[in-house]
Amino acid sequence: MFTGIVQATCDVVTIEKNPGFHTLEVSMTSELTKGLQTGASVANNGVCLTVTRIEDHRVFYDVMEETLCVTNLALLQAGDPVNVERSLCFGSEIGGHILSGHIHTRATVRKLMHTSEHYDLELQLDEQWLKYIFYKGFVGVNGCSLTVGKVSTDSFMLHLIPETLALTNLSQLSEGDEVNIEIDTQTQVIVDTVERYLSERSLG
Structure with a gap:
């Protein structure tokens, strides 16, 4: 489990491409590797690895291949920064919202608006996933817990604060880039339950 509060951006050192999977080598800080052991879970761009x-x-x-197909890890190159968060420990403060590290889909950066006063992103998302995105709700974007802004028919807005830009790789995005999306699980359950209820009621 993760909180969506990115601890650092770390650079990809090498990517070894093997049949069916890639081996990702990431250079992490001494603080992040302290106590880290083989078998532990670490979120990279929001992906639990x-x-x-x-x-x-x-x-x-x-x-693995399935993860490469769903996420933007397949697009990484040596030298690229990834957002890193160690798994949540019992008793730790939860500053964002609970994330599983299981990415649902990718969104495309449609528009980027950066001025001295604000930094806004418009992300284009497929309709099947957009139904789970609500104004003032939560969404995981490259492992960052973020509050949703305006939602349209095929996209939604994010309004990023300087602290988020300083600690994550979202400040390095360009139009056309793809980001990993983890929707809020509670929202998904509610929407799916209501849809099923209405469907069963119409058939009854």
């Missing part, structure tokens, strides 16, 4: 090897402060993960 299992640590397979640790060498000094370089951490290795095997990313």
Whole structure:
């Protein structure tokens, strides 16, 4: 489990492409690797990955084909920064909202508006997932817990504060880039339950 509060951006060192999976090597800070063990879960761009090897402060993960198809990890290149969060520990403060690290889909940056006063992103999302996005609700974007702004027929807005830009890789996005999306599970359950109820009622 994760909170969506990114702890650092860490650079991808190498990507070894094997049949059916990629091995991702990420250079992490000494603070992030303290106490980290093989088998632990770490979110990279919001994707829950299992640590397979640790060498000094370089951490290795095997990313399976299914994960590569759903997330933007398949688009990474050596030198790219990823948002990193260690898994939630019992008793830790939850500053964002609970995330599982299981990405539902990707969204495309349609528009980026950056002025001295604000930094806004418009993300285009498929209709099947947009029904779970609500104004003032929560969404995980590249592992960041963010509050949703205006929602339209095929996109939604995000209004980012300087602290978020300083600690994450969202400040480096360009139009056309793809970001990982994890929708709020509670919202999904409510929407699906209501849809099923209305469907059953119409048939009854």
